[in-house]
Amino acid sequence: MASVKLFRVFGIDVRIHYSLFLILLILVWIFYIQEFPYGFRGRDYGLELSIIASVSLFISVFLHELGHSLVSKKFGYNVREIILFIFGGVAVLERQPKGMKELAVSITGPAVSFAIAAIFYFLSFSDSQPLADFSAVFFRINAIIALFNLIPAFPLDGGRVLRGFLSRYVPPDRATSIATETGKAMAIFMAVFGLFYNLWLTIIAVFIYLGASEEEKMSRLENLLGKLKAEDIMTSEIKTVSPDMTVGEFMKIAFRAKHLGYPVVEDGELVGMITIHDVAGKPESVAIRELMSRELVTVNPDTPAMEVFRLMNETGIGRIPVIDNDRLVGIITKTDLVRLMQIQEVLRIGR
Ligand SMILES: [Zn+2]
Known part of the structure; x- marks a missing residue:
C-alpha cells in the first residue's frame, strides 16, 4: 500500500x-x-x-x-x-x-x-x-x-x-x-x-x-x-538465464518460454531476477547483469504456502524463487496461485 x-x-x-x-x-x-x-x-x-x-x-x-x-x-x-x-x-x-x-x-x-x-x-x-x-x-x-x-x-x-x-x-x-x-x-x-x-x-x-x-x-x-508448503505448490521446471546474456539473447528466450520473469543464475547460485519490464526499451547489446534486480525475496521449500501468498501481496512481487541450501529448486508465481484456486473451485463444484 x-x-x-x-x-x-x-x-x-x-x-x-x-x-x-x-x-x-x-x-x-x-x-x-x-x-x-x-x-x-x-x-x-x-x-x-x-x-x-x-x-x-x-x-x-x-x-x-x-x-x-x-x-x-x-x-x-x-x-x-x-x-x-x-x-x-x-x-x-x-x-x-x-x-x-x-x-x-x-x-x-x-x-x-x-x-x-x-x-x-x-x-x-x-x-x-x-x-x-x-x-x-x-x-x-x-x-x-x-x-x-x-x-x-x-x-x-x-x-x-x-x-x-x-x-x-x-x-x-x-x-x-x-x-x-x-x-x-x-x-x-x-x-x-x-x-x-x-x-x-x-x-x-x-x-x-x-x-x-x-x-x-x-x-x-x-x-x-492452509496445509500446503512452498514445495507443494512451486513449479520445479524453471527456465533460468545467465547474467552474461545480452538483452537480445534474453528476448529470444522470453519469446519462446513466454514467461514474464526469469531467475538469473551464475555457477548454480541465484544472483538476481530479470523481467520483461526490466529490459523493455534497452539496447540489445546490454548484459542482463546490468538490468537485473539484486534485491531478492525468496522462500524455503518449508515456508507455508499462505506465507508465500502474503509475501506476494505485501511486496507486490509476482514471482518468488524457492531456495534450498543456496540452490534454486523452484519458483512460485501469482498465476500459480490463481490456477490453484481455479482448480479448487472446480473440485468443489464437482463434489
Ligand atoms: Zn476496529
Missing part, C-alpha cells in the same frame, strides 16, 4: 496512507458545514475547530487500532504495522487470532472509541469555550465510530466479534461464511436504504460489501493453502 511511516510505538510501525491527506480535507469541510452538534457551522472558531477535530479524529482512530494491536500482542500475535487511511485504520497482523481471542481483539477497538467518547462527553459540560463546543461534537463522532464498528458485518469489528462468537459453536470456515454472508446482506440493505435516506450510507455499504467479499476470498484461500 502506498503509505509513509510516521513513527514507531510498542514495536509497531505507524504509517499513513496517501489517501489520508485528501480525506483530511474532506473531513474538515464536513465538520465545517455540518450543523452543530455534528459540525461547527456558525460557531465561533468554526474553521479552527474543524481542523482540530479532523486531526483529532485520526488520533482517536489510531488509538482504536492501537487497542486492537496491543491485545493481539498480549495473545502472542505479532503486529507489524498500523496503517491509517480512508474510513479509519487497519492493524496489520501477521496471523489472525481465532475464536474467543478474535472476539477479545475485535471488541477492544470499539471499547477504546467509547472510552474517548466518554471523556469528551464530560468535557462537553465544561464552562470554557471553545472546549465545550469541540467536546460536544467530538464525543458524538467517537460514539458513532464505536457503534458503526459494532455492526456485525465483515470487515467491521462487529463482523469479527460475530465470527469469534460463532466459532464456539460451528467450525471456523462455517463461522466465516455466516459472518461474510451477513455482512453482504447488511451491505445490500444499507445501500438501498442509503439511496433514499443518505448517500453516505450507500458509499459505506459498497466498502462493506467489497470488504466482506475480500474476507471470503482470503478465508477460502486459507482453506486451500
Whole structure:
C-alpha cells in the first residue's frame, strides 16, 4: 500500500496512507458545514475547530487500532504495522487470532472509541469555550465510530466479534461464511436504504460489501493453502538465464518460454531476477547483469504456502524463487496461485 511511516510505538510501525491527506480535507469541510452538534457551522472558531477535530479524529482512530494491536500482542500475535487511511485504520497482523481471542481483539477497538467518547462527553459540560463546543461534537463522532464498528458485518469489528462468537459453536470456515454472508446482506440493505435516506450510507455499504467479499476470498484461500508448503505448490521446471546474456539473447528466450520473469543464475547460485519490464526499451547489446534486480525475496521449500501468498501481496512481487541450501529448486508465481484456486473451485463444484 502506498503509505509513509510516521513513527514507531510498542514495536509497531505507524504509517499513513496517501489517501489520508485528501480525506483530511474532506473531513474538515464536513465538520465545517455540518450543523452543530455534528459540525461547527456558525460557531465561533468554526474553521479552527474543524481542523482540530479532523486531526483529532485520526488520533482517536489510531488509538482504536492501537487497542486492537496491543491485545493481539498480549495473545502472542505479532503486529507489524498500523496503517491509517480512508474510513479509519487497519492493524496489520501477521496471523489472525481465532475464536474467543478474535472476539477479545475485535471488541477492544470499539471499547477504546467509547472510552474517548466518554471523556469528551464530560468535557462537553465544561464552562470554557471553545472546549465545550469541540467536546460536544467530538464525543458524538467517537460514539458513532464505536457503534458503526459494532455492526456485525465483515470487515467491521462487529463482523469479527460475530465470527469469534460463532466459532464456539460451528467450525471456523462455517463461522466465516455466516459472518461474510451477513455482512453482504447488511451491505445490500444499507445501500438501498442509503439511496433514499443518505448517500453516505450507500458509499459505506459498497466498502462493506467489497470488504466482506475480500474476507471470503482470503478465508477460502486459507482453506486451500492452509496445509500446503512452498514445495507443494512451486513449479520445479524453471527456465533460468545467465547474467552474461545480452538483452537480445534474453528476448529470444522470453519469446519462446513466454514467461514474464526469469531467475538469473551464475555457477548454480541465484544472483538476481530479470523481467520483461526490466529490459523493455534497452539496447540489445546490454548484459542482463546490468538490468537485473539484486534485491531478492525468496522462500524455503518449508515456508507455508499462505506465507508465500502474503509475501506476494505485501511486496507486490509476482514471482518468488524457492531456495534450498543456496540452490534454486523452484519458483512460485501469482498465476500459480490463481490456477490453484481455479482448480479448487472446480473440485468443489464437482463434489
Ligand atoms: Zn476496529
